[in-house]
Amino acid sequence: MTESSLPTIADVDAAARVLAPVAVRTRLISSPALDAVTGARVFLKPEVLQRTGSFKFRGAYNKLASVRPEARNAGVVAFSSGNHAQGVAAAAQMLKMPATIVMPSDAPVSKIERTKGYGAEVVLYDRDKEDRDQIARGIATKRGAALVPPFDDPWVIAGQGTVGREIAEDLAALGIVPDIVSAPASGGGLMAGIGLATKAKFADVQLITSEPAGFDDHERSLRAGHREPHRAEGRTICDALMASIPGELTFAINHTLGARGVTATDDEVGRAIAFAFRELKLVVEPGGAVALAALLAGRMDAKGKTVAIVLSGGNIDADLYARLIQENP
């Protein structure tokens, strides 16, 4: 496999073997309250319970474990608004590799602090004025370090694919065939990996990328049949889902597998987070809740169907969380 190869289900299986001793094997959760509200049979994949609080650890560890042992001392560099940062930092710490993470200065404080907590050096940049890609590549070149892309990389996609592999395994054990699998999408690596793994077992399952309203590059691209950027200019509370355009590899996979896209507004995401607090007892961050939000807002035509929803991350500052649960009683 090279860095521009499209990964396959065999790569997901290989990633599962790499991750088995280090990742948390999250189990599907069902909620009678959620089923009653949606009229669907819903299974939640709680990646909020994953090491570092998001699925990103999976792809990061799988990528870092692919670096040749003699190249590990040079370390790794990554750019990320937060969850990929933590995933890379934690994986690097476990593999004893020095890590430098380039993060936007407006990333949630908790994400910056937690990244430092895993022993990484954090370099902040101004999201509006500086080019994170350039900064990260500069550091990587200077140190001979490996750059860990957040999504458009076959090892990263295969690692995220283990989320889908576990969903398929848990559902198969229950004798259940899902109609829909939906995950939040920024660069699309999680959906692509999940697509590879779930389509291999359930040929008819509909893959759905979920995005914040306006930041709908996957929805646009999947409809158009080619990669298109979103047109949003402002911000969204979904800080983890602001990539401007789908990845080349991720889009090739998602498009080939027949994925389609839906969106949810920031208000709907806030209500989903509060619903998860009150009814599910799971802490979900905005970007991690967007698929749940789209489901609750009726965007998935899910009534009477069996749906797997990925709660992809739970790293949210206490102040924002407090506001969202109090504003949405």
Added chain:
Amino acid sequence: MTESSLPTIADVDAAARVLAPVAVRTRLISSPALDAVTGARVFLKPEVLQRTGSFKFRGAYNKLASVRPEARNAGVVAFSSGNHAQGVAAAAQMLKMPATIVMPSDAPVSKIERTKGYGAEVVLYDRDKEDRDQIARGIATKRGAALVPPFDDPWVIAGQGTVGREIAEDLAALGIVPDIVSAPASGGGLMAGIGLATKAKFADVQLITSEPAGFDDHERSLRAGHREPHRAEGRTICDALMASIPGELTFAINHTLGARGVTATDDEVGRAIAFAFRELKLVVEPGGAVALAALLAGRMDAKGKTVAIVLSGGNIDADLYARLIQENP
């Protein structure tokens, strides 16, 4: 079995069959962050994910299902500060029995609202001036309704025992033998049920009741060898754990099985709730977090050991939750 029988492991097995189609089968959760902080190998039993947001549904449903069909129309009555109320209300709704719940007027608003949401009639009383027992018995007598005790009842204990049965099943599947199993204790029904189920598989496991500091009737009683009330006069944020003395049946079981008791202060409970928010991504209410709090505070001599901790409930008002996570960064 009569209402004063001591339940056995066979009754727990029978309860498991009754509950299989209706209760959520919660799965043990492990957290590398929690293991790192405690130096123990910890397995969390997340009963916050149970129907109604606490384990109480199990005992309530098992009890109500034991009422003869011809007696069901007369309905059920229960008194409870909140979680038992919701458990009884939800179970009654599923079994099509009218339910009346006597609740203290200072119970968390969310618990009162959620109880009404399950279709129950709620009767409020003043915790300092009125006798809830008398009110509930009055209603039960007038209507010929069955009274559902919160803990000191063999069907209720057997139902809660399914929590322990699942802990044992999950650990056995992993080939793991626990050193310690700890659960929050108010009347002691959860610990008694869990004790029956876990001691049957793991003869050497140490059972530990966890209580709010001051409200330490189990710790005192288990040390003394006979039932003793606690001496607390004020309040605790653990609204679910304010029973004044262990139950007769529950104490007989817990004492026989060699349980001992530990406590955690309200501040420690607040820190445990914030830890669960930040690191575990699970919403836990004060009473549900007291065993975790005692573990984190070092009360269990758990270093190097394998410990199962029950997170027994997650029904907490948004305002209190917001305050606790903001005050404990």
